[in-house]
């Protein structure tokens with residue numbers, strides 16, 4: 001694919017190369033069903049394949065997208081144009097194939113309203129199979145909620161422990177782990193609450209990664225930005241978010257980690273781009289890790305709306321995706337401005 005991806009370090013660096021980011025297209029069957037329902041499209045394997053195909057085949061997308069996270073079903077599907085398996089198709093186009101390997105967040109026993117992510121049982125064997133199929137990196141997402149009483153230390157440490165077990169197994173099986181602890185935007189918390197929780201979660205995650213021998217040079221962190229809750233009053237603006245997020249990461253993420261690829265987490269498309277851009281302007285090249293994106297909704301939503309499940313709209317949907325990918329690519333270098341919208 002023209003990239004030197006011999007080592008895990010090289011794969012991790014390529015995933016967060018300046019100008020590029022990761023397309024998260026790994027929605028589970030249930031989650032993609034909710035997205036398809038927004039455009040009155042039935043949640044069938046054929047429609048899921050058609051939708052993912054339009055994303056991957058957009059002309060020139062590889063200029064801005066370094067890698068794609070897929071769901072298990074998509075990894076077993078193939079290009080509508082020529083029947084090539086997607087792992088091979090993406091690699092030939094210059095994008096690194098990735099796979100979501102957790103099996104979702106489930107109720108955490110003994111805690112009210114908290115979740116822990118499952119998927120460790122049998123993971124070693126699944127990772128071997130995914131690597132053989134051509135995947136070069138994988139993703140595991142932990143979910144943390146901010147409420148009056150939560151998160152509990154128990155929830156944070158259970159999730160951090162599982163993230164580290166997953167990451168160690170990935171590296172053993174020659175896959176770069178994306179380590180994703182997501183603090184949700186749901187609720188009326190303010191940005192200071194988000195800061196305190198994000199700081200504690202990231203400290204705990206890196207403590208577990210260290211304790212379990214995970215190699216920092218061979219991973220990518222996928223955190224939330226430090227944001228006010230959706231229902232908060234007087235929500236923080238772009239500069240405040242960029243500033244708080246950078247301070248929180250500086251306190252918690254070792255310099256050996258090559259890159260940080262943010263999730264969008266329900267921010268508007270334009271906010272997700274503006275926040276990333278502002279952070280890169282603030283640091284002006286002067287930071288230990290590349291600051292990039294691994295967006296799902298913030299890359300896909302305009303494309304989905306343009307598509308509406310209709311073959312005749314594929315071109316318009318691809319244009320919408322390319323626009324967001326390009327603007328986010330610019331944001332990784334601090335070169336985006338809102339006039340470009």
Ligand code: 13P
Pocket residue numbers: 024141180263264265266294295296297298
């Ligand atoms: P969002 O950008 O929509 O939050 O999705 C990213 C992701 O992969 C969540 O796990």
